Amino acid sequence: xxxxxxxxxxxxxxxxxxxxxxxxxxxxxxxxxxxxxxxxxxxxxxxxxxxxxxxxxxxxxxxxxxxxxxxxxxxxxxxxxxxxxxxxxxxxxxxxxxxxxxxxxxxxxxxxxxxxxxxxxxxxxxxxxxxxxxxxxxxxxxxxxxxxxxxxxxxxxxxxxxxxxxxxxxxxxxxxxxxxxxxxxxxxxxxxxxxxxxxxxxxxxxxxxxxxxxxxxxxxxxxxxxxxxxxxxxxxxxxxxxxxxxxxxxxxxxxxxxxxxxxxxxxxxxxxxxxxxxxxxxxxxxxxxxxxxxxxxxxxxxxxxxxxxxxxxxxxxxxxxxxxxxxxxxxxxxxxxxxxxxxxxxxxxxxxxxxxxxxxxxxxxxxxxxxxxxxxxxxxxxxxxxxxxxxxxxxxxxxxxxxxxxxxxxxx
Numbered sequence: 001x002x003x004x005x006x007x008x009x010x011x012x013x014x015x016x017x018x019x020x021x022x023x024x025x026x027x028x029x030x031x032x033x034x035x036x037x038x039x040x041x042x043x044x045x046x047x048x049x050x051x052x053x054x055x056x057x058x059x060x061x062x063x064x065x066x067x068x069x070x071x072x073x074x075x076x077x078x079x080x081x082x083x084x085x086x087x088x089x090x091x092x093x094x095x096x097x098x099x100x101x102x103x104x105x106x107x108x109x110x111x112x113x114x115x116x117x118x119x120x121x122x123x124x125x126x127x128x129x130x131x132x133x134x135x136x137x138x139x140x141x142x143x144x145x146x147x148x149x150x151x152x153x154x155x156x157x158x159x160x161x162x163x164x165x166x167x168x169x170x171x172x173x174x175x176x177x178x179x180x181x182x183x184x185x186x187x188x189x190x191x192x193x194x195x196x197x198x199x200x201x202x203x204x205x206x207x208x209x210x211x212x213x214x215x216x217x218x219x220x221x222x223x224x225x226x227x228x229x230x231x232x233x234x235x236x237x238x239x240x241x242x243x244x245x246x247x248x249x250x251x252x253x254x255x256x257x258x259x260x261x262x263x264x265x266x267x268x269x270x271x272x273x274x275x276x277x278x279x280x281x282x283x284x285x286x287x288x289x290x291x292x293x294x295x296x297x298x299x300x301x302x303x304x305x306x307x308x309x310x311x312x313x314x315x316x317x318x319x320x321x322x323x324x325x326x327x328x329x330x331x332x333x334x335x336x337x338x339x340x341x342x343x344x345x346x347x348x349x350x351x352x353x354x355x356x357x358x359x360x361x362x363x364x365x366x367x368x369x370x371x372x373x374x375x376x377x378x379x380x381x382x383x384x385x386x387x388x389x390x391x392x393x394x395x396x397x398x399x400x401x402x403x404x405x406x407x408x409x410x411x412x
Contacts, residue, residue, distance in 0.1 A: 014138075020197045021136050022145050024190065025129045026152035028088055031187045032125040033156030034163065035095055035118055036064075038180050041164040045173040050108045060115035062365070067119030069361035073221065076127035076354025080347060084128040084135075085198045087350075089191045091124030096184035103177035121184075127354030134341055134349040135199045140285060146337040147281020154274035154330075221355045225343035228397060229356045235394035236336065237363025238370075240329065242387040243269065243305070246371045247322075250380035255312040261319070265308075268323035276330020283331065290335035290342070291398040297332040298395040301325050302388055309384030339401065 039046065039061060047057045079087045098117035105111055129149055137145040167175040191198075220226060247266055251257040283293055304325035308318060344352040374382045 015141070017197055018137050018141055018145065020194070021132065022148050024195060024198065025132055026148055027187050027190060028092060029125060029129055029149050030152040030156040031092065031095070031183050032122060033153045034160045034183060035099070035122065035180055037157050037160035038099075038164055038176055039115075041161045042168050042173045042176055045168065046111075049106075049173065050111060052108055056108065060112055063112050063116045064119035064122065065361050065364045067116050068122045069358050069365065071120060072123040072126065072358050072361065073351065073355045075123035076351035079124070079127045079131050079350030079354070083199070084131040084350060085191065085195055087124050088128035088132070089188050089195075091121045091128070092184045092188035092191070095121035096181040096188065099177045099181035099184065103174040103181070123354070126357040127350040130337070130341075130353035131349040132198055134344070135346075142341070143284025143286075143334050143338060144281040146284065147277045147279075147334040150333045150337070151274055151277045154270070154277060158270060158274065220345070220348060221351065225401075226352055226355065228401060229340045229343065230359050232336065232339070232394055232397045233356050233359030234363050235359075235390045235397065236332075237360045238367050239301075239387050239390040239394065241363055241367035242371050242383055242390070245368055246375060246380075246383050247308075249375060250383045251308065251318075253375070253378075253380040254309070257318065258315070261315040265315075265319045265322040268319050269326035269329070272323045272326035273330040276327040277333050278330075279327070280331035280334040284334040284338050290338045291401045293335040294332050294339070294398040295395050297328045297335075298391050298398070300328045302391050302395075304328075305384050305388050305391065309381055309388075339398070 039057070043054065043057055047054060050057070075087065075091075095118055098114045098121060101117065102111055102114035105114060130146075133142065133145045133149060163179060164176040167179040171178065244266070247269075248259065248262040251262045251265075252259060280293070284290060287293065304321050307313065307321050313321060340353060340356055341349070371383050371386070374380070374386070
C-alpha cells in the first residue's frame, strides 16, 4: 500500500464520528455548489456593470470549467500526496479569495481571472471529499455517506438562486460574491477548528515503499476500469445537462408547453433528484451490484425522456413524469460513486475521483454548445433523442462492467 494513504485519527469509531466527518464534507460540498451557481442569477446586473455582452459574461463560466477540467486530476494527485484535509481547506480559502476579487473588480478581465481562480478552487472538492469519505467512513455506511455528500451539492444548487438574489437585493450584485466568500471562509475555519476527526495528512513510514511515482499514477488512470468510469461520468453529465438546460425551451418548441408548467416540471426533476440521492445511498449500502442499480435507473429514465419528448402530456402528467425521472436519476448517483470506489486501490482515491470527475466538466463545456446548436437548427426533439443516446451509453457502460475480482478495493 502506498504511503500516501490517509491514516485515521486515533478516535473511537461508530456513527457519531462518521456523522461528524460526513457533516464537515457536506458543508464543503454545499459551498462548492453555491459558488458554481452564483453568476447565473445575476447575469443581468453583472453584464451592465462591466458593459459586456452575455457571451462575454458567459465566458467567465467557460474559464471556470476549463480550469476545473484541466487541473482536477493534478489536484487529485496533490490530495493523495499531501493530504485531503489540507488541500480542501486551501481550496475553500482560495474560493473565498476569488469571490472577493470578483466583488471588488471593475475590470472585465479581472472578473475572468477571478472565475479562473474559482475554477481552480473547485478542482479540490471531488478528489478531497471522496478521499476523506473513502478512507474514514465505516464501509457499511459508505453508500449513505456518498449520498449525503451528493445531496449537499444538489441542495446548494437548489438554494443558491435564492441566496444570491437576496444578497444582491440588499447589497447589490457584489454582495452575492461577498456572501459566497464568507461562506467559503467559514467552511475553511470549520475544517481548521473541528477537523481533528478527519484523516491525518499522509506520513512516510520507515521501511515502507516510497510514494508512487507520477507514471504509476498515470498508468492507473489510463487503466480500462478507470477510463470506463470516466466515460460513465461523461454520459451522466451530457444526459443531465440536456434535460436541465434545454428541457424547458425544447418542450415549448415541441408541444407548446407553457413556460411556467415546464419550469415546475424541471423543478420537480431537480428536487426529486436530491431526494433520490438519499434513497440511493440506502440502496448502495445494501447491495454489491451497483451496476444493476444504475442500469435499472437508466432504463426507467429512458422511458421518461421518451414520454416527454414524443408525447404531448398534460401539465400534471408532465410534472409527475419528470419528478419520477428525477427520483430515479438521483438514486443512480451513490451507486455511481461506489462503482468508482470498487476499482480504486487504497491511497489513490484523490487522483481517481479527481480524474473521473473531469467527465462532469467536459460535459459542462460540450453539452450546452451541442444542445444549443440543435435548438438553433430548429431540432428540439433531437435534444431528447441525444439525451436518450447518452443514457443508453451509460447503461451499456454500467452493465458490461466486469465485477472487481476478490475483495473490494477498500479492504485492507
